[in-house]
Amino acid sequence: MRSYITTTEETALIHRAEHRVAARESCRDLNFKILHIALWSLIAVVILTSAFAPAITFLTFALWGTLTLIANMALKLTTAILFLHRGAMASFKYKNRATDTALPKISIMVPLLKESAIVSHLLTHLRQLDYPKNLLWVILVMERDDITTAKTLAGTKLPPWITAIDVPRGTIKTKPRALNYALDHCKGSIIGVYDAEDAPEPGQLRKVARHFAQGDEKRACVQGTLDFYNARTNWLSRCFSIEYATWFRIILPGLARLRLPVPLGGTTLFFRRHILEELGGWDSHNVTEDADIGIRLTRFGYHTELLPTVTLEEANCRGWPWIRQRSRWLKGYAVTWAVHMRAPKTLLRDMGLWQFFGVQLLFAGTLSQFLLAPLLWTFWLAFLALPHPLTGFMPNWAFYTLGGIYLMSEVINIIVGMLACTQAKHRHLLKWVPSLHFYFPLGSVAAYKGFLELLYKAFYWDKTAHGISLATTPTQPPTKPERQHHVSGG
Template sequence: MRPLAGSIRQNTRLQNLLLRDASDAPGDMFKALAVQSHQGQPLSDLLQGLNFVDETARLNAAAEQSALPVVDLHLAPPSPLLRGMIDPAIGIKHRFVLWQFVGNTLTVALTDPDRIEAVKSLLGDTAPNYRFVLTRRSAILHHYTIHHRQDLSKAANSHTPEGMSCRSWSGLRPRLIGAALLAALIAAGIFAPQVLLVGLVMWIFCALLANGLLKGAMMMSKKPALPPPTIPRRHKLPKVSILLPLLREEDIVDRLIERMSALVYPKQLLEICLVYEENDSATKNHLAARRLPYWMRKIEVPADTLQTKPRAMNYALDFCSGDVIGIYDAEDAPEPDQLHKVVRIFDQADESVACVQCQLDFYNSATNWISKCFTIEYAILFRVMLPGLQRWNLPVPLGGTSVFFRRDILEKLGRWDAHNVTEDADLGIRLYRAGYRCLWSDATTYEEANFRVLPWVRQRSRWLKGFLQTWITHMRHPLALLRQTGPIGFLVFQIQMIGTFTSFVAVPLVLPMWLYTFGVPLPVYDAVPTDLFTMLVVAFVSTEILLLGLGALAVKRRKTPAFYSRLPTMLFYWPLGAFAAYKALWELFVHPSYWDKTSHGINDVEHQEEINRLTAHMAETLNEAPN
C-alpha cells in the first residue's frame, strides 16, 4: 500500500480542493488515487479523465493550489502579435499559448502549473521575464485550431522528409515521364517487336519466380510466438490515441462509435479522435448533432487541394496526447481486448519495435463470391505472409488500419507521407530502413469486404498505385536502399512493390498459358525462344498451384474449412486485378495523389449479428482499471 499512501500525501491539498466538486466525493477520490498508484498520471488529469470532475472544477482547484490566476481566452484572446513566435505544434503538445507581452514580461497561459518548468525550458530566452496564468485546455486547442489552422495544415502536407516522400512526383513531371515511356514502348513495338516481347517474357518470368520463392518461404515459416497473457512488467498502461479518418461516413459513424465504445481499455487512458474534412458537410453536421463520450472527440481537417487519409492523420496527430497511436477505419469492428494485446506486445518488446500490426478479417465474407475470395486473400496476407515476414525480420507492408505505433518513433520518421495513397506500405519500408521492426498480433479487427466488382477494382487500383509510388520513392537512391535494408530485404521490397504490380499487369500475357497446358497452340508467342517460353509456362503454372497451397494453409489457420471449396475459384479472382493495375498505371502519371475512396457501411447492418459473434469474448480479467 505504500504507493497509494505516497500518492495521498503528495496530493492531499489538491484532493481536498477537488473533493468539493467531485461527483461522488470520497468514493470517487479513493478510486482515482488507487488508479493513480497503478498508472502514475497527474491526479487532476486522472479525475477529469475518469469524468469525476469537469474541466472547470479541475482548473479552479489548480488555480487555488498554485495561486495562479485563471483567464478566459474567449473573453481575453491572446495577442495576435505573438502568434508567430512558437511552432503551434509545440504549443498544442505542451498545452500552452503565448498570451500577452507587456514591458519585459511574457505572459503564458497553460493548463497545469506542473508544466511551468517544462514550458520555460522550451521558451528559453524568448523573453527576459515570464508570468504564468491558467486556462482551459479546450480553449488552447480552440485557439490553435482557429488561428494556426493554415500553418498546421501546410505542415501536414510535408512532415515526411522530401527524400522519403513522393510529393515531388506531381504536376507536369510524371506526365512527361509517362508520355516518354509510352512513346518508347510504341517505338519498340513497331521497330523491334520480337525484342520487346522477349524482354517482357523474361521480366514476367523473373517476377513469377521471385514471387513464388517468397511465398514458398513464408509457407515454410512457422508463426512467431506471441507474448503470454501476463500483466505488463512496467505496471503502467500507456495512453492510447486512436485516429479514425472519416470522409462521407455519416451513414456508419453511429455504429462506429458503438464499436469503439466496446473497446476494453481504461477510458481515462483512451482518446478516440474522429477526424473529418472541413468540406465534408454531411459527416460534420452529423457529428455536430451527436453527443460524444468524454474520451472521444472531433478533429476538423482544413480544406486543401490535397485531400488524402495520411494528410488528415498528420494534421490530427498534433491534437493527440497518446504515447501509442493507433488507426482504425470507419467500418472496423475490433475485438474488445485488442488494445490490451497491443500494449502487452509493446511492453515485452525491445526499443527496436516501432509498431504492431493486428490481424484483419471480414465480417461479411459470406456475402458473395468476391467477398469469399477477398477473405481468402486477406487470410493469406495476415495469417501467413505477415507472420513470416516478422519471423525473418523482413520489410512489412503495413495495413492501413489496426496498426499501432510508438508515437516518438512515428514523429522521428516524419509521420505519414501525405502524398502517398498507400501510406501504410511506405511507412513500413521507412521503418525498416531506419532499423525498426514491426510485430504481428493475432488480435483481430473485422472489416467490410468489398463485394462489388467496380468498388473492388477502384480500391485495388489505389493500393497498386501506392505500391508504384513507394517503389519510385525508395528507388531514387538504390545503393542507399540496399545498404540500409541488406540484400535480402532489398529483394523482398522489390517483390512486394514492383513484383506485386507485375503479377497483375501481366495477366493478359500469362492467362492464355492455361490453354497452352491443354495443348492449344499460341502463335503470338512463336517469336519467343522455345526454352524461355517453356520456363515461363512452368513458372506460371507452378505459381498458380503454389497460391492454391498458400490459400489452403491460410484457410486452415483461419479455421474455416468451408472455404476450401472456394480455393479453385481463386484462379478466376486474381485476374480481376489486371483492370486495377492498368487503372493504377494511368493514374500514376495523370493523377498520382488522387484518393479513390472506398465506400463503407454498405451491408454491415445486416451482418451485425455476425459482428457480435466474432467480437464476443471474456473480458472481465482485462478490467485492470475503471472504464
C-alpha cells in the first residue's frame, strides 16, 4: 500500500515535503535579492567609512560588539545562577512508573545520508532502547540516490519495528525535507528524531513518554541532553564537549525556565505529533531547521522543556569539518532571524516583548558576537602595552572600560565553563576550559564563511561526516531503577 501511494502520488508528496510550512514562516520565499543588496551595501559602507573615518568606524562596531557582549554575558550569568540555585534541572517526581499498557506509540525518524561505517553502530543502540517494540516504530530515512547507504542497508537484516524509506529527488536535498517526507509514514502520538551517530540512553523513551503524560498540552517538545563519546580524542573534541556541556546543562535549561525561545538541537527531539503537524513540520529549506522550529513553537504559544536523559554522539574533532558544520549553523541562524523578522510587528504580537527580545539576543546577538569578535580581540593589544587603533581617539577611562568589559567576559566564560564540567564524567575537561579562548575564534571563521554562502548558496547543506571516532564509542550503560527524575521549565 505504501509503495503504491508513494509511486502514484510521488509529485504531490515531494511538493508537500518541500512546502509543508506556511510560506510566511518559511525561508523558501525569502527575498534573497534584497538580502544580497543589503549585505553588499553594508560591505560597501564599511569599506568607504573605513577609508575616510577608520577610527569612527572601528569605534561604532566595537561599541555594538560590546553591547551584544554585555547582553550575552548577562544571559549566561543568569542561567548559571539558575543552575546553582536549582541544579541542572528543576526537581520533579514522577507520579508513578507507567506500565507498558499505558505507554504511547512512538515513532523515531533517523535521517541518513552517505552512511556506511555508522549504520551498525546505530542499529546496535536502537536495539538497546528499553521500550516495548510493539509500541516503537523507527524509520531510517535516506535519499533515493544515496547508493552508499542503500548498499549498506541492503546487507543488513532489520527487525520488524525498523523500516527504511527512500525520499525521491526534488528541488532541494536537506534533512528537514527528508523529515517532512517521512512524517506521514510515522505511527503514534509522539515523534522523535535521532541522528545517525547517536547512542541514546536505553531508558530514554520511557522518560520522554512519562514526561509528556504528566504535562499539559502546551508542553509540545522535549529536548534531551547531548554529550560526546569521543571527548578525549583531541583538543578540539574536548573544547566542543565543554561547549555542549555549557549549552545543554546550563544555558538551554535556563532559557526554558525564563520562558525564552529555545533553539533546539537537531537530535534527541520529541514532539507531540498533532502539534508538530499543526506547525507544518520542519522548514525544508532552512539549514538550521531545529532552531527555526524552536521559534515557531514559541510563536504558537507552546513551550519546550529539557529532560536529563543523555544521548551520546560524535564530536566533530577535525578543524575544517568543524568550521563547515558551524558555518551551516550560523548561516541558518541568519536565515531564521531574517525569516521571522520579515514582519517584526507580527513577531512582537505573537511572542510579546520578553520573547521578542530573546529572539534578538539569541540570533542577532550571537551572529554579531562571532562577526565582531576580531574587533574585540584587539583590546589584548592594550594589555600587552601595544598601540591600539582607538588609542588617543577616546578618553583613557572609556578605552579601558571597553577593554575591561572584554576581559570580564573572558572570566565569565571560564567560570561558566568550569561550572558545566563539575559532573564526574566531565571533570577531566576542567583544565581545558581556559583554552576556550583559542577555540571560539574558529567560530568567527565559520561565521564569515556562512555569510559568504548567503550570497550564493543559502540553502546548501554542508553535511557533517560521521564515523570518524567509532573506535572510541562506548555502549550506554543500562538504565538504573528510577526514583526521581528532573525536568526543566515546568
